[in-house]
Amino acid sequence: xxxxxxxxxxxxxxxxxxxxxxxxxxxxxxxxxxxxxxxxxxxxxxxxxxxxxxxxxxxxxxxxxxxxxxxxxxxxxxxxxxxxxxxxxxxxxxxxxxxxxxxxxxxxxxxxxxxxxxxxxxxxxxxxxxxx
Numbered sequence: 001x002x003x004x005x006x007x008x009x010x011x012x013x014x015x016x017x018x019x020x021x022x023x024x025x026x027x028x029x030x031x032x033x034x035x036x037x038x039x040x041x042x043x044x045x046x047x048x049x050x051x052x053x054x055x056x057x058x059x060x061x062x063x064x065x066x067x068x069x070x071x072x073x074x075x076x077x078x079x080x081x082x083x084x085x086x087x088x089x090x091x092x093x094x095x096x097x098x099x100x101x102x103x104x105x106x107x108x109x110x111x112x113x114x115x116x117x118x119x120x121x122x123x124x125x126x127x128x129x130x131x132x
Contacts (some may be wrong), residue, residue, distance in 0.1 A: 004092045011079050012093045016100035018075045020108075026101040028068040032076075033094045040091075042084035049073040 004012070019029060032052075036045045052069040076094075083090035 002088050002092060004096060008089060008093050009096070012096035013100060015075055015079050015093065015097040016104060018079075019071065019097070020101050020104045022071045022075070024068050024071045024075075024101075025064070026098055026105065028065065029072060029094075029101060030098050032072055033091070033098055036087065036094060037091055040087045042080075042087045042090050045087070045090065046076070046081075046084065049076060 019026075032045070032049065035048050036042075039045065039048075049069070049072060053066070053073050056066045056069045080090055080093065083093060
């Protein structure tokens with residue numbers, strides 16, 4: 001196992017943020033990560049992602065699963081292509097991206113629950129503001 005360096009950490013962060021912003025399911029990304037960890041081959045990983053997109057309709061568990069595969073492929077192509085020949089580094093980056101995704105999703109939920117409820121103004125105050 002290799003240690004993650006600053007550049008790899010930045011890539012993991014960008015991958016995680018993009019996947020969360022695009023509403024990708026971290027469980028699907030985790031499954032792709034397990035494939036990479038099992039096969040230890042960056043080229044094979046990208047072929048696997050392509051296969052999921054091309055033939056994923058047979059594997060879908062929900063109406064959104066194929067969209068998750070497409071998003072994963074796009075984001076991985078954009079940010080992990082440089083690691084194709086270094087599967088160990090790609091594993092580190094993608095593994096941390098999955099962890100960060102779960103953290104960012106939990107933060108979003110926490111922020112929603114911690115946000116103060118908007119206060120409703122009494123009707124007479126709303127009418128007074130309109131007259132001004």
